[in-house]
Amino acid sequence: DFGVYPTVSAEDMLDHFAVLKGVTRRSERKEVVKALLHRTNLYNVRKKKLGGYSGGMKQRFGIAQALLGDPKLIIVDEPTAGLDPAERNRFHNLLSEIGEHVVVILSTHIVEDVSDLCTNMAILSSGELLLNTTPREALDLLRGKTWKKLIDKSELAEHEERHDLIMSRLYAGRLQIHVKADARPDASFEPATPTLEDVYFSTLGDGPKPAAQAA
Structure with a gap:
């Protein structure tokens, strides 16, 4: 989970972050923010204050924020923890779609996230890499x-x-x-x-x- 400014709308907050990312032209920012809100399925609630967002909506807003600047790599930590099944499904679909264009590193203890989303997986313990393979090959071990x-x-x-x-x-x-x-x-x-x-x-x-x- 991460903090948000509860009295600011998603649209205004993304516009502010876009400025910080160097998107200074207002018309360009408007198009960038609009595209991200559509991509994360938040456009219809773009005027709603972030404090009124559900946990899943906040997670999707976080992804929209992370996508500003067209990063090549995104790291998400326990992204589906605490989400209801419907919101979890939406988030899975979003990460799968993003993963077609961006490298996504997913840190999670929820094994369903790994089987549903990951083409490669690793198991770490106390900083030591114990296993590095694909989910299919991992299952073949047993x-x-x-x-x-x-x-x-x-x-x-x-x-x-x-x-x-x-x-x-x-x-x-x-x-x-x-x-x-x-x-x-x-x-x-x-x-x-x-x-x-x-x-x-x-x-x-x-x-x-x-x-x-x-x-």
């Missing part, structure tokens, strides 16, 4: 090697000792675990389609993974 099983919470410690546990998630009082193995660990396990979340946890290391509460 394809045919990911197995799932529903267990009682009391059984988790035993499975942590016996298996290469990728992750565990709580569902209605029981845990679904994903483990990594070249072959089915035993008849109680079923094949699981690997996700980028599995790749993330598996790449981070062998330590036990805390159960995440299902939404």
Whole structure:
């Protein structure tokens, strides 16, 4: 998230930033601002004060601001955090469209953002690069090697000792675990389609993974 001037409209704020970017001719600024507002789907609310914008609208305004001056690279940090599904979809479409012309570096913990938006991905931990590949190739690392099983919470410690546990998630009082193995660990396990979340946890290391509460 980032701050905005709550009493200023999006149109006036972009006009001001355009001046700071060196667009001094009023007619040129007007066309630049108009194009950016259309591109980010904010033209119909261009007169509205930024303080009245939703979180998603503010994010799109931030992209409009970043696009001033025709940059070759844009870095966005956790852009969809806190957005509702409709606004998140709009933002995905916007970033995809921008990515056709500009290099976009996306920093996020939301794995769906990576699978939906990124042609290349990297996993970092404590400043160390652990994985650098494409989402498809990342999934191939675990394809045919990911197995799932529903267990009682009391059984988790035993499975942590016996298996290469990728992750565990709580569902209605029981845990679904994903483990990594070249072959089915035993008849109680079923094949699981690997996700980028599995790749993330598996790449981070062998330590036990805390159960995440299902939404």
